[in-house]
Amino acid sequence: MIAELGHYALILALGLALIQGTLPIVGLRSGDATLVGMAVPTALAQFFFVAFAFAALAVCYATSDFSVLNVYENSNSAMPLIYRLTSVWGNHEGSMMLWVFILTLFGASVAAFGGNLPASLRVNALAVQAWIAAAFHLFIVATSNPFLRIADAPFEGRDLNPILQDPGLAFHPPFLYLGYVGFSIAFSFAIAALLEGRIDAAWARWVRPWVLGAWMCLTLGIAGGSYWAYYELGWGGFWFWDPVENASLMPWLAGTALLHSAVVMEKRGALKVWTILLAIIAFSLSLIGTFLVRSGVLTSVHAFATDPTRGVFILAILILFIGGALSLYAWRAPLLKQGGLFAPISREGALVLNNLFLTTACATVFVGTLYPLALEALTGAKISVGAPFFNATFVPLMVPVLVAMPFGPLLGWKRGDLVGATQRLLAALMLAAVAVAAGFALQHGGPVLAPFGVGLAVFVMAGALIDIAERTMVLRVPLGSALRRAAGLPRSAWGTALAHFGMGVTLMGIVGVTAWGGERIAALKPGEAIDISHYRLTFDGLLQRPGPNYRDVVGHFTVRRASGDLVGAMEPSRRSFPSRNMATTEAALMTRGLSQIYLSLGDPTPDGAVPVHLYFKPQVLMIWLGAVIMFVGGGLSLSDRRLRIGAPRPAKAPAALQAAE
Amino acid sequence: MTRKRRRLVLIGGGLVVLAIAVALMLNAFRDAIVFFNSPTDVAEKHIAPGTRIRLGGMVKTGTLERGDNLKVRFEVTDGSRDMAVAYQGVLPDLFREGQGVVAEGTLDAAGVFKADTILAKHDETYMPKEVADALKKSGHWKDDYGQRAAVPVAGARK
Numbered sequence: 113m114i115a116e117l118g119h120y121a122l123i124l125a126l127g128l129a130l131i132q133g134t135l136p137i138v139g140l141r142s143g144d145a146t147l148v149g150m151a152v153p154t155a156l157a158q159f160f161f162v163a164f165a166f167a168a169l170a171v172c173y174a175t176s177d178f179s180v181l182n183v184y185e186n187s188n189s190a191m192p193l194i195y196r197l198t199s200v201w202g203n204h205e206g207s208m209m210l211w212v213f214i215l216t217l218f219g220a221s222v223a224a225f226g227g228n229l230p231a232s233l234r235v236n237a238l239a240v241q242a243w244i245a246a247a248f249h250l251f252i253v254a255t256s257n258p259f260l261r262i263a264d265a266p267f268e269g270r271d272l273n274p275i276l277q278d279p280g281l282a283f284h285p286p287f288l289y290l291g292y293v294g295f296s297i298a299f300s301f302a303i304a305a306l307l308e309g310r311i312d313a314a315w316a317r318w319v320r321p322w323v324l325g326a327w328m329c330l331t332l333g334i335a336g337g338s339y340w341a342y343y344e345l346g347w348g349g350f351w352f353w354d355p356v357e358n359a360s361l362m363p364w365l366a367g368t369a370l371l372h373s374a375v376v377m378e379k380r381g382a383l384k385v386w387t388i389l390l391a392i393i394a395f396s397l398s399l400i401g402t403f404l405v406r407s408g409v410l411t412s413v414h415a416f417a418t419d420p421t422r423g424v425f426i427l428a429i430l431i432l433f434i435g436g437a438l439s440l441y442a443w444r445a446p447l448l449k450q451g452g453l454f455a456p457i458s459r460e461g462a463l464v465l466n467n468l469f470l471t472t473a474c475a476t477v478f479v480g481t482l483y484p485l486a487l488e489a490l491t492g493a494k495i496s497v498g499a500p501f502f503n504a505t506f507v508p509l510m511v512p513v514l515v516a517m518p519f520g521p522l523l524g525w526k527r528g529d530l531v532g533a534t535q536r537l538l539a540a541l542m543l544a545a546v547a548v549a550a551g552f553a554l555q556h557g558g559p560v561l562a563p564f565g566v567g568l569a570v571f572v573m574a575g576a577l578i579d580i581a582e583r584t585m586v587l588r589v590p591l592g593s594a595l596r597r598a599a600g601l602p603r604s605a606w607g608t609a610l611a612h613f614g615m616g617v618t619l620m621g622i623v624g625v626t627a628w629g630g631e632r633i634a635a636l637k638p639g640e641a642i643d644i645s646h647y648r649l650t651f652d653g654l655l656q657r658p659g660p661n662y663r664d665v666v667g668h669f670t671v672r673r674a675s676g677d678l679v680g681a682m683e684p685s686r687r688s689f690p691s692r693n694m695a696t697t698e699a700a701l702m703t704r705g706l707s708q709i710y711l712s713l714g715d716p717t718p719d720g721a722v723p724v725h726l727y728f729k730p731q732v733l734m735i736w737l738g739a740v741i742m743f744v745g746g747g748l749s750l751s752d753r754r755l756r757i758g759a760p761r762p763a764k765a766p767a768a769l770q771a772a773e
Numbered sequence: 774m775t776r777k778r779r780r781l782v783l784i785g786g787g788l789v790v791l792a793i794a795v796a797l798m799l800n801a802f803r804d805a806i807v808f809f810n811s812p813t814d815v816a817e818k819h820i821a822p823g824t825r826i827r828l829g830g831m832v833k834t835g836t837l838e839r840g841d842n843l844k845v846r847f848e849v850t851d852g853s854r855d856m857a858v859a860y861q862g863v864l865p866d867l868f869r870e871g872q873g874v875v876a877e878g879t880l881d882a883a884g885v886f887k888a889d890t891i892l893a894k895h896d897e898t899y900m901p902k903e904v905a906d907a908l909k910k911s912g913h914w915k916d917d918y919g920q921r922a923a924v925p926v927a928g929a930r931k
Contacts, residue, residue, distance in 0.1 A: 147913075148848065271775070344867075453776060453779060454779070456779075456782055456786075464783065464786075465786075468786060468790045469789055469790060472790050472791060472794045473791075473794075475794060476794055476797070476798055479798055480798075483802075493808065493811035495806045495807060495808050495809065496806065496807045496809065496827055496877075497805070498805075498807070500801070500804070500805035500806075501801045501805040501806060503795040503799060503801070503805075504800065504801035504804070504805050505794065505798050505801050508793075508797060509790075509793070509794060509797070631863050632841070633843055633861070633863060634843070635842065635843050644812050694864060694866075695865055695866050712863070714843075714864060715864070716864035717839055718839075723843050723864075724861045725862070725863045
């Protein structure tokens with residue numbers, strides 16, 4: 113019964129989306145206030161019904177209702193409740209439900225908190241939002257219905273894919289989708305602005321909090337996915353340049369560019385046409401990401417041909433929205449008025465540089481991800497484009513962005529003083545030089561570029577600190593007055609500095625683990641030991657340990673320092689799931705400061721030895737720590753009074769504050 | 774600076790960055806991509822030793838030999854031709870005889886494929902798509918390959 117109610121609610125939501133997408137627009141044209149007024153309640157009701165449908169599916173999972181095909185295929189009554197619930201989005205149908213749930217959540221938030229938006233902008237944006245929602249509701253109902261029943265209900269479900277039974281999967285997809293789908297708001301506002309043919313700095317002020325929120329969630333979602341892949345897949349890598357990962361990185365790059373160009377638009381009224389384009393691109397890349405992951409085109413160009421409905425349906429959505437949006441852009445963008453002038457060396461100039469390189473880097477990821485698909489479709493040749501390609505294209509394009517990063521916030525609007533900024537960054541440059549020298553002195557046999565990477569990371573981090581130091585004039589005025597200045601700084605300034613600092617932290621982690629990581633492979637018998645870095649691991653033996661729906665074969669290892677001091681124990685395991693006849697590798701991690709020892713087991717060999725794969729990962733935690741710092745920085749900026757959702761204030765007062773820097 | 778000059782600077786800067794990106798990509802496409810081949814492809818295309826490729830096919834039943842220090846040798850077959858593969862390291866969870874495999878590495882002078890990476894996609898069907906295509910091409914595809922996940926494989930492990 114609950115499944116049927118959920119199905120029905122979803123169809124109602126589709127109907128409401130169609131109403132929300134048409135009648136208020138008609139009302140706007142004909143001046144009918146009643147029709148215009150329908151936009152907000154329909155958006156709220158649509159969210160209510162989608163939330164109901166989503167909750168219905170969750171209840172089916174929680175109660176292990178195996179008469180529902182989707183539950184039967186992806187759940188098992190022996191799984192703990194938390195994994196029964198997270199398996200709601202551990203499959204195609206359920207993850208599309210999560211997608212529309214978040215989409216309508218955002219639509220409802222615009223409806224609920226957008227009271228101070230111009231009426232026509234809000235109605236148009238809600239209409240665009242409704243069209244996106246309608247397309248995806250239809251997609252779910254027509255091709256991916258999660259509420260289908262089985263005539264003879266089985267007693268037990270087939271279980272969730274074991275590698276998805278993990279706490280990391282509980283929060284990674286929702287955050288990723290909050291990010292992906294969050295960009296739909298920027299998209300809807302961009303289309304609404306193009307429809308109206310009018311755009312001003314206030315537009316950027318309304319859109320920026322949404323973009324910032326989406327960007328924060330996407331940052332955390334990508335970092336969460338990366339950490340999950342790191343410890344769950346047992347290979348110890350933090351990023352594989354896998355198409356699915358690239359699909360999430362592309363919207364992040366475009367979204368980061370959008371975040372920065374929206375600043376220029378808000379503060380200086382420039383780059384309007386470009387910002388609108390970026391808003392369209394960021395969400396288009398989210399749609400392309402959804403298409404890549406959800407159509408099955410990645411696992412096989414041919415699977416696309418054998419089960420074409422889903423792929424073709426999403427492709428149609430893709431062409432409709434991206435093609436439509438870009439056509440509208442080409443037609444209407446020339447109508448938008450030009451903004452203020454600025455010299456190339458200025459805050460605006462730095463942000464333009466950031467945008468140029470970020471979008472170009474994004475384009476290289478795009479080409480690298482889609483080229484194999486295109487080549488196979490056209491010539492039949494199969495290639496793999498992996499890390500070497502991206503190291504040779506993406507990485508060099510990101511270096512200028514990172515070098516320019518500390519300069520940007522120190523340059524003035526309109527016309528900046530590069531020499532002055534360099535002088536103020538002198539301390540950071542010197543620290544970076546010391547770091548490079550120290551890197552060369554300390555490393556033996558590492559890559560030549562690694563010390564420069566460390567130097568760059570130090571420069572970015574120190575640059576962020578100098579930004580705050582300059583603003584508070586610490587060391588130049590008495591401490592009390594500096595503290596007063598610090599308290600008076602807009603939170604968005606703290607947010608910027610923190611997010612930039614976080615980027616430096618992540619970079620440091622990436623350089624450390626890539627350049628100085630250690631790796632050992634060996635087959636060990638009980639009593640034998642293996643050394644890595646300053647540690648010695650002794651293999652004590654194997655033991656069996658049952659779990660709720662799996663069985664663990666655990667290897668027990670004692671970790672000692674080279675000097676003999678006991679550090680602790682590590683227990684990697686091989687986990688077999690009888691319901692799926694699959695086994696996973698559960699790596700053991702031991703955190704030492706910001707570094708980790710990473711140990712995974714292979715299948716025991718016939719002579720009783722156990723293959724072990726042992727890594728030393730220096731500074732690896734900084735990669736994700738940096739992402740968390742970026743998230744916090746974004747949150748600080750979001751909490752800034754001037755940016756708070758629903759509370760835009762006139763630009764005058766804060767702009768005057770900014771000018772005083 | 775006039776509006777027109779500013780636009781020229783912007784467009785010029787954009788074109789320069791784009792040109793750099795295109796140059797980087799063309800360069801990377803020459804060196805950094807890896808072609809997929811079946812054992813038959815390797816024989817027919819006369820792939821030179823030292824060229825980095827991906828080799829895909831089925832692990833031929835009864836050919837897996839384990840040596841000291843996690844060295845393994847096995848043969849990859851596409852039904853028509855076999856090819857010897859040598860690898861050192863921990864084999865992935867889904868590696869087993871009679872199942873699909875993709876190995877990345879280079880051919881040595883003796884015609885043995887030295888793999889440095891063995892890929893097993895975490896896929897329920899245990900069949901990398903390239904391998905499925907190669908088997909279909911050589912006419913050795915069996916329709917039940919895709920359903921392997923449902924067939925008990927107890928004993929195959931160890």
